[in-house]
Amino acid sequence: MDALQQLPEELLTLRDWIRWSASRFNQAGLVFGHGTDNALDEAAALALHTLHLPLDLHPQYWEARLTRPEAEALFARVRRRIEERLPLSYLIHEAWFCGLSFYVDERVLVPRSPIAELIEQGFQPWLDPQRVERVLDIGTGSACIAIACAHAFPQAEVDAVDISADALEVARINVERHGLQAQVQLHQGDIYQGLPAERRYDLIVSNPPYVDAEDMAVLAEEFRREPELGLASGDDGLDCARRILAGAAERLTEHGVLVLEVGNSMPALEAAYPRLAFTWLEFERGGDGVCVLSAEQLRSLPSL
Structure with missing residues (x-):
């Protein structure tokens, strides 16, 4: 997938990255079911965890811009999710159950x-x-x-x-x-x-x-x-x-x-x-x- 060959410089805000990631997930035909059931929710969860932000982030922060290191870290995880078909929870080593956070791996x-x-x-x-x-x-x-x-x-x-x-x-x-x-x-x-x-x-x-x-x-x-x-x-x-x-x-x-x-x-x-x-x-x-x-x-x- 050409879009994954290099960091997309035109993506600036958190909203940009979530929309772009969800599009790439759908394009790649990913399957969900490990905490989310659709590409947008999966992209949002992956981005927020990578940026050390809460899942209930206030909407005003969706327009915040990512730093270069943050963008590189998120890009790397998006690539792994697509290329390795790793479930989200294995990428971030976290899953939620009964309102509690759990460490998980393969x-x-x-x-x-x-x-x-x-x-x-x-x-x-x-x-x-x-x-x-x-x-x-x-x-x-x-x-x-x-x-x-x-x-x-x-x-x-x-x-x-x-x-x-x-x-x-x-x-x-x-x-x-x-x-x-x-x-x-x-x-x-x-x-x-x-x-x-x-x-x-x-x-x-x-x-x-x-x-x-x-x-x-x-x-x-x-x-x-x-x-x-x-x-x-x-x-x-x-x-x-x-x-x-x-x-x-x-x-x-x-x-x-x-x-x-x-x-x-x-x-x-x-x-x-x-x-x-x-x-x-x-x-x-x-x-x-x-x-x-x-x-x-x-x-x-x-x-x-």
Whole structure:
């Protein structure tokens, strides 16, 4: 792309740079979905972060001119976004979830689960927030869900488990950034492995790998930059979900609940478990494929 060969000297203001960047993103056919869903929002977020400015910047500053070093830094990031198809969050090493900032890199998925809305609501009406004493986050990745739950339930102990040692290094960065070392405990293990055997939870929440083989084969390049371990889950997308369901009853307290995200694998999950009355949730900010199951429901299925 000729426009990316040299710094465009005619671009002066922040508004100029955002418009130009968005045009280049659209021209290159970029795919969004890692914090923004369109080229203009992506360009604005990239520019503001590069210039160390807040996302709610007052409109009067859109006409401010960039210095030469600022323009060069932003130009370099625009080029990387296009040429490497790197998701925005990997370029700026930041993602937002439940109103909280998280460090991210290519060792973890970019946080974007609709479960954020449930956390903000304290998982009501399925739980009494004041009675939640233990939470388990399975497949924690960056620990965004675990940390957000720790904020939502300050009285609760939160366990976060992941099979990936690399992911847990990122999770540890975030736990320390949020000062939650005493409340959030990280464990390396596969699903329930690595957790204290006697421990029971009022809430088990998981956004595990759930992309089926067919969808994995056609993923956009931006999504292929994320770790496959956090996405792929067998032919039907349920390899992890089955194992989470199989062990959940033994790990939940009497009135505990499981919140499980399976995205596009929702029809496959219903077909695999016809005796389970799944409660599928709706979200104001979009997203689907998240269900809630009670301990009682799970215990009624001995075949699990």
